[in-house]
Amino acid sequence: MRSFLAAISRIVRKDLRIESRSRRVTTTMAMFALLIVLAFAFSFVKTVRNPAVLGRSALWIAFVFGGTLGVTKAATVEDDDAALDGLLLAPVDRSAIYLGKVTSTSLFVFAVNVSTLGATAVLLGYTPTLRTALALLGVLAVAAVGFAAVGVVVATLTFRAGLDELALPLLLVPLVVPVLLAGVELTAALTAGAPTESWLRLLVIYTAVLLLAGVATFDFVVEE
């Protein structure tokens, strides 16, 4: 178990170090998310009077499309020069490789979502209370894990099978619809002070299912 956790930690630290130098994943995601928020600002600020509606719409659209780009870029790190083969040749459980990649990808997606939340406050006037904002960060964190859990599998499958990168969103987006749905509804409920239990339960359970499915299938995805 100690060796398993150490392998996850090594992969995460490696990814964080690479990202701190290249900024390949976070810069691409952040720019794309910012463009979406800006598009919302230019298109809807004068016509949609409720900043909460505008804010959550921009936030979750940026989450899905920015996240898709981020997952693609994160998988590219392992696809370049067959770096993933190097991981597969190491005496490390393949589920540890998967969980390491999910952890680092979640961190990148979450970090960009936090900055997107900030951008919606500045550009769209969406300013939740501190308590709501903290709860929303929790929702974004769980959603980021769910998104990365399926994203790592789909992106790895896309690259290993030699499919075009365009196939990735086609495979990924349908699988993250429940995450998106729960995220949007939770954001609305948190802002309005309405009950959140059922949507939260859906988000957490679906994320757990995605993680378990990823652990169970990653071995088959990477194998020729």
Place this chain on the structure above:
Amino acid sequence: MTVDTRSAPSAVRTDNVTKVYGRVTAVDGVSFAVEPGETVGLFGPNGAGKSTLLRLLAGLARPSSGTITFGGVDLVPGDHAVHRTVGVVTHESMLYDDLSARENLRFHADLHEVTDPAARCEAVLDAVNLSGRASQYPSAFSHGLRKRLSLARALLHRPDVLLLDEPYTGLDQRSVADLAAILDGFDDRTVLLTTHDLDRGVGRCDRALVVDRGRLQADVDLGETSAAAFETTYRRAIGVDDGANGGVGP
């Protein structure tokens, strides 16, 4: 995991290994054994199935049928025991361009849980003559330097068996000489290399296995065969008539 109970197990043994991708049979019922300390070349033209066979041996692909053993231990992709004893160099370096040469090696040394990883990284960097470039990034390396760093990565965990896929491809003469000198230092290891370069392969190997259309066509002891006689055997094995259908290799 099962253990081969036959006496003195071969370093590497394949029994009727077949790999099918859809309708294509890339490797078709290949059986051979490599004894400890032997250097064996897998020769064959492009598309013969050499690289697929090497990926099967490396555990990067699973045979459709047949078995592979290392020292009598069955190879199961993802199985730690075999991965600890095999070092692999393929066409791709498996390195990260945003980590320095030393950081790349340290990452892999940690994954392999090498004892005293820092010292081991310096030792393999020295072995492949890259100590002076340890802080540089692989993106700044030539193809030959990347190949050397890739070899260093493969040697980190002191493998008993080295699998090298086309080690000379894309290297200039000096890089080939450098690589040959480095490999000379590992004569105690079992080495299995693929190549379509007859001259270099014959000079390096004790034995030659000729593969074509996914099948093992010939098994030649190079200690008892001249280079010219092997070339004739090779041409016949891959179905190229002397002079009639052009030369061998690329």
